[in-house]
Amino acid sequence: MPGPIAERVVDVVSPRIPRGMDLLDTPLLNKGTAFTEEERTEFGLHGLLPPCVETLEEQVARAYEAYQRKDDDLERHIYLRALQDNNEVLFYRLLLDHIEEMTPIVYTPTVALACQQFSHIYRRPRGMFISYPQRDSIVHLLRSRPNPDVDVIVVTDGERILGIGDQGVGGLGIPIGKLSLYTLIGGIRPERTLPIVLDVGTNNPERLNDPEYLGWRHERITGEDYFAFVEQFVEAVKQELLQTCLQWEDFANAHARPILERYRDQLLTFNDDIQGTAAVALGAILSAVKVTGKNLKDQQIVIFGAGSAAIGVADGLREAMKEEGVSDQEARSRFWLINSKGVLHSDRKDLTPEQMVYAQPENRVARWLGTFNGRVGLADVIGQIEATILVGLSTVGGAFSEAIVREMARKVERPIVFPLSNPTTKSEATAEDLIRWTDGRALVATGSPFAPVNYAGRKIPIAQCNNVYIFPAIGLGVVASRANRVTDQMMLAAARALAQNSPALKNSSAPLLPPLTELRRVAAEIAVAVGLQAEKEGVAAELVEDELHRQVIATQWTPGYPAYSN
Numbered sequence: 309m310p311g312p313i314a315e316r317v318v319d320v321v322s323p324r325i326p327r328g329m330d331l332l333d334t335p336l337l338n339k340g341t342a343f344t345e346e347e348r349t350e351f352g353l354h355g356l357l358p359p360c361v362e363t364l365e366e367q368v369a370r371a372y373e374a375y376q377r378k379d380d381d382l383e384r385h386i387y388l389r390a391l392q393d394n395n396e397v398l399f400y401r402l403l404l405d406h407i408e409e410m411t412p413i414v415y416t417p418t419v420a421l422a423c424q425q426f427s428h429i430y431r432r433p434r435g436m437f438i439s440y441p442q443r444d445s446i447v448h449l450l451r452s453r454p455n456p457d458v459d460v461i462v463v464t465d466g467e468r469i470l471g472i473g474d475q476g477v478g479g480l481g482i483p484i485g486k487l488s489l490y491t492l493i494g495g496i497r498p499e500r501t502l503p504i505v506l507d508v509g510t511n512n513p514e515r516l517n518d519p520e521y522l523g524w525r526h527e528r529i530t531g532e533d534y535f536a537f538v539e540q541f542v543e544a545v546k547q548e549l550l551q552t553c554l555q556w557e558d559f560a561n562a563h564a565r566p567i568l569e570r571y572r573d574q575l576l577t578f579n580d581d582i583q584g585t586a587a588v589a590l591g592a593i594l595s596a597v598k599v600t601g602k603n604l605k606d607q608q609i610v611i612f613g614a615g616s617a618a619i620g621v622a623d624g625l626r627e628a629m630k631e632e633g634v635s636d637q638e639a640r641s642r643f644w645l646i647n648s649k650g651v652l653h654s655d656r657k658d659l660t661p662e663q664m665v666y667a668q669p670e671n672r673v674a675r676w677l678g679t680f681n682g683r684v685g686l687a688d689v690i691g692q693i694e695a696t697i698l699v700g701l702s703t704v705g706g707a708f709s710e711a712i713v714r715e716m717a718r719k720v721e722r723p724i725v726f727p728l729s730n731p732t733t734k735s736e737a738t739a740e741d742l743i744r745w746t747d748g749r750a751l752v753a754t755g756s757p758f759a760p761v762n763y764a765g766r767k768i769p770i771a772q773c774n775n776v777y778i779f780p781a782i783g784l785g786v787v788a789s790r791a792n793r794v795t796d797q798m799m800l801a802a803a804r805a806l807a808q809n810s811p812a813l814k815n816s817s818a819p820l821l822p823p824l825t826e827l828r829r830v831a832a833e834i835a836v837a838v839g840l841q842a843e844k845e846g847v848a849a850e851l852v853e854d855e856l857h858r859q860v861i862a863t864q865w866t867p868g869y870p871a872y873s874n
């Protein structure tokens with residue numbers, strides 16, 4: 309691997325530059341008070357701007373002051389979104405300079421509130437709305453996209469937004485927030501990103517009864533009609549934007565996997581809830597396991613929740629285990645997945661084929677107590693086995709009780725406990741409780757952000773096991789390597805590259821994942837690993853590592869003002 313990846317200030321080669329108010333109203337080109345005297349003269353801006361010419365740094369300072377005046381996180385989110393719709397370079401520079409403070413505001417957890425309030429805080433159009441009634445003209449809709457060339461689309465149908473369920477058209481807040489991070493961290497150029505919501509209605513009565521709701525006021529389209537609509541959308545994307553990476557986001561379980569399975573071999577596409585979550589959790593778990601000095605194949609893994617995220621995590625871990633030399637059957641025997649009806653076992657008739665993979669033989673659990681409504685639940689599993697890893701992807705806040713965690717910690721020296729559900733209220737435990745209940749021994753990563761925990765005179769930083777560690781890097785990797793597919797092995801390569809960057813490998817009391825301030829550098833390294841794997845599998849053109857590395861650096865955009873002249 310070539311040396312450290314430096315930040316690069318990119319000169320945007322602008323298309324034809326508009327004049328006067330049209331220029332000031334174009335967020336991708338607007339510099340506001342940073343337009344120079346020459347530019348003001350050339351583009352008819354004198355009189356439209358205050359006379360003082362500022363630097364980007366001075367603008368950032370003023371914007372930050374305004375940001376700090378906001379009273380709550382939703383107001384801060386609204387402020388940042390408005391800034392994005394006014395001056396994208398300034399928005400990204402501000403975010404980059406305050407990345408730790410502002411990532412939770414533009415993305416999780418605050419973006420959940422923004423989705424719930426979408427119709428009330430709506431200001432200006434961003435992204436595309438593709439509504440079911442317009443299903444026969446999707447190609448035409450896509451032709452109206454704001455910019456012709458698109459590197460990454462994030463699309464949702466708003467049905468299963470984070471942990472807060474069906475938000476209908478308000479779900480668009482997620483693709484918008486997520487693509488901001490593709491740019492901020494991955495360096496995907498802002499004009500080459502496209503957020504899309506597939507508006508197939510909503511079953512959320514609050515939205516349907518809200519007079520201000522902006523979506524198609526109709527119950528959700530389901531079954532064959534739904535899948536036919538998705539097919540129409542994908543066909544339109546293939547026709548208009550075949551080289552674009554299409555990322556599926558926050559689809560309901562019943563749709564997420566079938567869609568991924570159907571299209572993953574047809575175009576450049578992935579589902580971040582399934583594959584991205586798995587990769588980041590895998591990256592963090594691999595580094596945690598290394599900290600314990602053990603192998604992954606020897607772990608007993610309990611996953612609380614057996615939805616799309618949980619299955620994705622389990623699949624990634626199982627693949628990585630097999631690479632350590634165990635058979636598929638042996639790997640499966642080390643997983644204990646639990647959903648709202650108890651532990652997955654072979655006698656259950658309600659399991660999907662993906663869940664069935666993790667069904668334990670019924671006779672392995674038959675004699676267990678069954679303290680969960682008469683069924684075998686989390687407490688029973690933890691009581692019976694020597695669990696070394698406990699992952700929460702259940703949306704059940706507080707599910708990792710003191711008794712359960714203490715029981716696990718009684719049997720293992722360094723329990724690995726990851727409460728990954730979002731938002732914070734749905735986290736299966738707080739970081740502080742986990743540290744206290746395990747006498748400071750737990751290796752913890754969470755889904756939502758938690759402050760460092762003070763314990764026995766130590767300040768223990770908590771890694772946030774957030775997909776942001778992976779998806780911007782995948783985007784960067786596929787764009788830079790011009791890959792035409794996203795394979796499971798590319799996701800695994802990303803997880804391994806992330807694990808290699810774990811601060812805990814150098815210092816066992818450091819967090820399992822790198823700080824956000826390191827993420828652009830880490831994303832570039834992950835992108836190289838992803839591109840190399842793509843090439844190895846024949847889904848990207850051949851490139852030597854140095855060349856790929858240069859390509860990644862050249863692709864990674866950094867916010868800065870270019871000089872304009874016509």
Ligand code: NAI
Binds near residue numbers: 614755
């Ligand atoms: P899902 O709705 O598909 O799955 C939830 C699972 O939890 C289901 O299997 C359900 O049966 C189970 N469950 C619900 N109540 C239960 C109970 N009382 N006891 C036992 N099991 C119960 O949701 P999905 O997409 O799998 O996401 C789950 C959580 O993971 C969400 O909170 C989401 O925000 C979070 N997530 C976190 C990510 C991260 O990077 N940290 C990424 C993706 C999802």
